[in-house]
Amino acid sequence: MSARAAASGGTDEGAERGGFYEALGGIDGLRRLTESFYVVVRADPLLAPVFAHFTPTHVEHVAVWMSEVFGGPAGYTAELGGHPGLIRNHLGLSITEEQRARWAELMIATATKELPDDELLQQRFAEYIEWGTRIARSVSQPGVEPGNPGPVPQWGWDGLKKA
Numbered sequence: 555m556s557a558r559a560a561a562s563g564g565t566d567e568g569a570e571r572g573g574f575y576e577a578l579g580g581i582d583g584l585r586r587l588t589e590s591f592y593v594v595v596r597a598d599p600l601l602a603p604v605f606a607h608f609t610p611t612h613v614e615h616v617a618v619w620m621s622e623v624f625g626g627p628a629g630y631t632a633e634l635g636g637h638p639g640l641i642r643n644h645l646g647l648s649i650t651e652e653q654r655a656r657w658a659e660l661m662i663a664t665a666t667k668e669l670p671d672d673e674l675l676q677q678r679f680a681e682y683i684e685w686g687t688r689i690a691r692s693v694s695q696p697g698v699e700p701g702n703p704g705p706v707p708q709w710g711w712d713g714l715k716k717a
């Protein structure tokens with residue numbers, strides 16, 4: 555194990571692979587992913603009605619959010635309300651488990667087409683999506699008072715980084 559990995563309590567994996575955000579292809583890679591994803595979502599009978607008020611900025615904002623989560627620039631915190639802003643976007647949507655699971659399934663399937671063909675990268679990305687969609691669903695239920703969710707979560711080669 556490298557000194558850097560040992561110091562952070564992680565494994566060698568991240569230290570040897572470079573940044574997770576860079577490996578994803580940076581903002582361009584994430585824009586390709588979100589653009590493709592929402593084409594599929596809007597053709598999906600279960601999800602199309604959920605995204606009836608869809609706007610093109612939605613695609614860009616999801617790419618900016620993911621960039622920050624995966625170690626890129628902190629644009630969502632700087633300009634789009636940070637973690638509380640992301641939570642606010644989902645309040646009151648009453649996302650069902652079926653809708654959450656479909657969203658996750660379509661995003662993970664799109665990632666296999668649009669993101670690099672790297673097993674660990676695809677696995678960590680899928681884990682983030684399973685984790686993040688559960689939070690989106692949970693805060694979307696009626697009557698939820700979000701409180702302070704803290705800073706934007708950080709996700710990398712070792713999964714969720716401890717704050």
Ligand code: HEM
Pocket residue numbers: 604605607611612613615616619640643644647649653654657658682683685686687690691
């Ligand atoms: C990792 C999981 C998720 C992430 C990162 C995410 C990200 C985002 C972001 C960044 C926005 C704001 C877009 C904007 O500013 O226009 C947003 C809005 C929205 N999300 Fe999510 N989302 C997730 C999961 C879900 C799921 C599972 C659903 C439903 C099945 C969902 C439904 C929506 C809807 C309907 C909006 C638009 C709300 C509105 O503006 O009226 N999201 N999401």
